[in-house]
Amino acid sequence: MIPTSTPILGSYDYSEVARSVFIAVAASYVALDLAGRVAVASGRVRLAWWSGGATAMGIGIWEMHIKGMLAFRLPVPVEYHWPTVLAALPVAILASSVALYVSSRQKMGPAEALAGCVTMGGGIAGLHYISMAAMRLPAVTQFSPALVALSILLAILFSLIALLMAFGLREETRWSVPRRLGSALVMGAAISAMHYTGMAAASFFPAPLPDLSHALTISPLADNGIVIVTFLVILAAMTTSSVDRRAGAEIQRMNRELERRVAERTLQLEAVNRSLRNEILERERAEEDLRQSKDRLRLVIDTLPALVWSKLPDGSADFLNQRFREYTGLSVEEGLGWGWMRNAFHPEDRAEEEWRAAFAAGEPFEKEARLRGADGVYRWFLLRAAPLRDELGHVVKWYGTTTDIEDRRRAEEALLQAQDRLAHVTRTQAMGELAAAIAHEVNQPLTAIVTNANFSLRQLKGSPLNLDELQAAIAEIVNDGNRASAVISRIRGLLMNQTPRTAQLDINKIIQEVLALLRNELTRNRVSLRTEVAANLPRVRGDPVQLQQLLINLIMNSVEAMRGSAERSRKLSIKSVENAEGISVRVQDSGPGVAPEQADRIFEPFFTTKPEGIGMGLSISRSIVESHGGRLWAVAVSGGALFEFTLPAED
Amino acid sequence: MTEAAPVVFVVDDDPSVRRAIKRLIGSVGLQVELFGSAQEFLQGPHSDVPSCLVLDIRLPGISGLDFQRHLAHANIHTPIIFITAHGDIPMTVRAMKAGAVEFLTKPFRDQDLLDAVHVALERDRTRRQQEAELATLRKRLETLTPREREVLPLVVSGLLNKQIAAEIGTSETTVKVHRSQLMRKMGANSLAELVRLAERIGIPGNTP
Numbered sequence: 001m002i003p004t005s006t007p008i009l010g011s012y013d014y015s016e017v018a019r020s021v022f023i024a025v026a027a028s029y030v031a032l033d034l035a036g037r038v039a040v041a042s043g044r045v046r047l048a049w050w051s052g053g054a055t056a057m058g059i060g061i062w063e064m065h066i067k068g069m070l071a072f073r074l075p076v077p078v079e080y081h082w083p084t085v086l087a088a089l090p091v092a093i094l095a096s097s098v099a100l101y102v103s104s105r106q107k108m109g110p111a112e113a114l115a116g117c118v119t120m121g122g123g124i125a126g127l128h129y130i131s132m133a134a135m136r137l138p139a140v141t142q143f144s145p146a147l148v149a150l151s152i153l154l155a156i157l158f159s160l161i162a163l164l165m166a167f168g169l170r171e172e173t174r175w176s177v178p179r180r181l182g183s184a185l186v187m188g189a190a191i192s193a194m195h196y197t198g199m200a201a202a203s204f205f206p207a208p209l210p211d212l213s214h215a216l217t218i219s220p221l222a223d224n225g226i227v228i229v230t231f232l233v234i235l236a237a238m239t240t241s242s243v244d245r246r247a248g249a250e251i252q253r254m255n256r257e258l259e260r261r262v263a264e265r266t267l268q269l270e271a272v273n274r275s276l277r278n279e280i281l282e283r284e285r286a287e288e289d290l291r292q293s294k295d296r297l298r299l300v301i302d303t304l305p306a307l308v309w310s311k312l313p314d315g316s317a318d319f320l321n322q323r324f325r326e327y328t329g330l331s332v333e334e335g336l337g338w339g340w341m342r343n344a345f346h347p348e349d350r351a352e353e354e355w356r357a358a359f360a361a362g363e364p365f366e367k368e369a370r371l372r373g374a375d376g377v378y379r380w381f382l383l384r385a386a387p388l389r390d391e392l393g394h395v396v397k398w399y400g401t402t403t404d405i406e407d408r409r410r411a412e413e414a415l416l417q418a419q420d421r422l423a424h425v426t427r428t429q430a431m432g433e434l435a436a437a438i439a440h441e442v443n444q445p446l447t448a449i450v451t452n453a454n455f456s457l458r459q460l461k462g463s464p465l466n467l468d469e470l471q472a473a474i475a476e477i478v479n480d481g482n483r484a485s486a487v488i489s490r491i492r493g494l495l496m497n498q499t500p501r502t503a504q505l506d507i508n509k510i511i512q513e514v515l516a517l518l519r520n521e522l523t524r525n526r527v528s529l530r531t532e533v534a535a536n537l538p539r540v541r542g543d544p545v546q547l548q549q550l551l552i553n554l555i556m557n558s559v560e561a562m563r564g565s566a567e568r569s570r571k572l573s574i575k576s577v578e579n580a581e582g583i584s585v586r587v588q589d590s591g592p593g594v595a596p597e598q599a600d601r602i603f604e605p606f607f608t609t610k611p612e613g614i615g616m617g618l619s620i621s622r623s624i625v626e627s628h629g630g631r632l633w634a635v636a637v638s639g640g641a642l643f644e645f646t647l648p649a650e651d
Numbered sequence: 652m653t654e655a656a657p658v659v660f661v662v663d664d665d666p667s668v669r670r671a672i673k674r675l676i677g678s679v680g681l682q683v684e685l686f687g688s689a690q691e692f693l694q695g696p697h698s699d700v701p702s703c704l705v706l707d708i709r710l711p712g713i714s715g716l717d718f719q720r721h722l723a724h725a726n727i728h729t730p731i732i733f734i735t736a737h738g739d740i741p742m743t744v745r746a747m748k749a750g751a752v753e754f755l756t757k758p759f760r761d762q763d764l765l766d767a768v769h770v771a772l773e774r775d776r777t778r779r780q781q782e783a784e785l786a787t788l789r790k791r792l793e794t795l796t797p798r799e800r801e802v803l804p805l806v807v808s809g810l811l812n813k814q815i816a817a818e819i820g821t822s823e824t825t826v827k828v829h830r831s832q833l834m835r836k837m838g839a840n841s842l843a844e845l846v847r848l849a850e851r852i853g854i855p856g857n858t859p
Contacts, residue, residue: 440709443736444665447757451671454761458678473674480667 007203008074008139016071020064020195023230025188027060028162030234031096032180032187033241035166038104040248046104049244053100056237058093061124061191063230065092065131068195070223074204076138079215084134088127095123099159103166116163121156124191128155128198136215139204147201151194158190307371307381307402313395315359324402329374346370346378355383362387362395368409371402379406416524441487445480452477502541504650507576507583508533510544514551515574518559525559527570534577538649542628547647550624550632553617554587554643560610561591561641581630582649588642594634602634621645657701657772662686662718663734664711668757672705675761676768687711689718701779703752703771705764708735708742716742719749728778730771734759788852791837799833806830806842807849 034053041049066085102108102116128151132141165183169176301308307324311317316337325335328344338352345351349369358365365385370378385400452473459470511533515522522529555572562570571590576583594602601607603622618632625632625645632645659676663669664687673683686692688711692704708715719731733746736757743754752774753767795803798819805815812826819826839845 440736443757444668447734447736447759448665448667448671450758451668451675451761451764455671455674455678458675458761469674473671476667476671483667 020067024064024191028187029184031057035103054097057096062092079136088130117160120159125152125155138209140207151198154194311398380409445484448480526567532575540647541650558589590640655700661705663707701775732767802829
């Protein structure tokens with residue numbers, strides 16, 4: 001359409017312009033604010049925020065345009081076709097919704113930004129030109145294409161800026177309100193600039209009044225009503241947003257607190273977990289160790305070269321090691337309980353009997369007994385048992401070993417027999433040598449005596465009589481007689497070590513020493529020993545070796561005397577007591593005793609009742625006692641022999 | 652040969668016994684020499700007269716039995732009478748086998764010792780006589796010429812002069828001369844006597 005006249009010049013009501021700019025800024029603020037709300041919300045809430053926000057913003061933008069157009073005053077009456085005005089509103093809301101959608105997404109790439117700003121810019125431009133189209137005035141509107149294009153470009157550009165700002169301001173920070181305010185100012189100004197650029201693009205030329213149906217004049221009252229409604233909407237949106245933000249912030253704070261607590265708790269739980277895991281590992285390791293140690297122990301017990309067992313307090317077996325079962329050939333069932341005691345021991349050794357006594361007494365037990373092997377052959381074993389007690393002293397278990405000592409015992413017996421034989425041979429040989437020595441030593445003077453006596457007789461019978469020579473011979477007879485006597489004395493002294501090494505002695509100690517020496521001998525001969533030694537005996541002075549010799553003689557005499565007696569009745573008793581002279585020691589046995597007709601001869605040298613005896617023991621013993629200033633004699637008793645000796649106490 | 656006064660040697664470590672024995676043996680008119688040990692006896696000078704040894708078995712140093720063997724090795728054949736305080740059968744057997752005259756146990760009967768001494772001296776006398784005769788024969792043997800000594804064993808083995816001449820490669824006449832010479836030198840009056848004398852000095856031996 002070609003203009004027919006000069007354009008109608010319009011003017012602006014600047015207070016209206018300011019109001020429109022203010023509305024633009026307020027709407028921008030709402031938009032920026034709501035973009036953050038939409039961004040953090042999800043689901044229906046997000047949809048509500050989005051639609052509510054888009055509505056509030058759309059109304060704001062729309063109102064700003066209305067306001068901007070009202071600020072333009074023309075010298076002709078201007079009416080507005082209200083359906084068109086209203087039709088512009090959805091466009092504004094649509095553009096706003098696109099803007100909110102784009103700016104509230106998680107990410108905003110160049111493509112989204114471009115699509116968003118073109119849509120939004122197009123929407124705003126559309127709103128502007130639709131609103132312009134609602135104008136009803138007696139003029140024709142002409143548009144400057146360059147300014148239109150510029151306004152559209154500006155709309156798109158400002159939309160881009162708005163989107164970037166909204167996107168950047170989504171996060172709530174300490175400075176978000178001032179920044180948002182600044183951004184709203186920029187955006188408001190931009191929207192206004194686009195609007196007024198668009199207005200500037202239009203020129204009005206007088207024309208006949210167009211169709212005024214559905215057109216109305218916007219009275220100042222209506223204008224203000226719209227403004228108030230718009231502000232109310234914007235205010236409502238802002239208030240809601242603010243409340244929501246605060247609630248959101250609180251929720252966020254609580255969320256953070258919760259997260260912190262959860263994190264803390266998680267850490268704690270992890271620590272607990274870790275320590276639990278470690279504990280489990282350690283326990284597993286400990287269990288493994290325990291198992292290994294059990295295995296090892298079992299291996300040790302089963303391979304020990306001994307029969308190992310344990311028993312309940314009553315003495316019945318509850319464990320037998322493998323060697324035990326292998327040796328005895330008993331099964332576990334046969335061996336447990338009292339089975340092995342009954343089945344495996346040699347009845348003569350009375351092991352079960354003694355064992356039961358030990359169990360009853362709760363005393364550690366040790367015994368040598370024969371145990372029958374799987375092959376039916378008995379071997380000697382050393383049985384040893386010790387009780388395990390609880391803290392109250394009750395026996396809870398018995399543990400014991402049974403060690404094969406057959407070989408050792410045989411060796412011992414062989415050794416003892418060899419020692420016996422050797423002792424006998426040595427004694428015989430010593431006796432032979434002694435006899436030879438005595439014979440030679442005594443026979444020399446006797447020979448001289450006999451020869452001199454014979455010479456003398458010859459002299460007396462025959463002639464010529466050489467008196468000097470006869471006298472000499474007889475003198476020599478006397479000398480040699482004395483010499484023979486001296487030889488006898490010397491031999492006695494030789495036999496008993498005539499110069500005693502004296503010391504202060506405790507006779508009980510000597511008794512103990514001798515018993516220690518003879519323990520094996522007593523055991524081997526199955527002699528049961530009873531000692532009764534008086535405490536605090538006075539000391540005696542003497543030669544310990546000689547006194548030991550004395551006691552050995554007396555005890556061995558008893559042991560040898562009892563060899564013919566039954567094993568059970570071989571009893572030896574040794575007593576020491578204090579008496580008027582000093583001390584007295586009695587050695588009594590249960591042997592055949594001393595026959596009355598021999599009683600006065602037993603102390604004579606070379607008198608013996610034993611087939612292998614040399615008859616020196618008691619003679620030497622008496623000499624020893626007498627050299628110590630004591631006495632030794634036999635006491636007549638029934639059922640055995642009793643020898644008693646006394647020794648003077650040392651002052 | 653004139654009879655020299657015999658001597659009895661007594662070896663005993665006991666001086667009292669020695670003196671008593673000396674008195675006893677001296678009382679029968681025999682000469683007695685006393686020694687305390689075998690060594691003492693060996694060291695002492697001994698007159699060449701009939702003698703015997705009264706020897707104690709138990710002596711200081713070498714024993715009586717060992718001394719007996721020692722003497723035998725040394726070719727001393729003095730008869731020995733053992734006296735001992737403590738003799739046993741093996742000891743006695745050994746002593747007697749080795750040529751002891753008697754084995755007496757101390758104290759012995761005086762007559763037993765004196766009898767043993769007489770037996771021993773008699774045995775020694777006989778031995779000495781035999782040795783003296785032997786010594787004479789040996790001296791006579793030494794007077795033979797080598798040729799005569801060669802002929803002697805052939806003669807005593809009963810060969811005829813002719814055979815001997817053939818054996819030694821000479822004439823029968825020469826053998827006759829040798830034969831009469833050696834008969835004279837050996838103091839034999841007959842062939843039988845020569846054979847007896849030659850036997851005593853060990854001819855013919857194994858040597859031809």
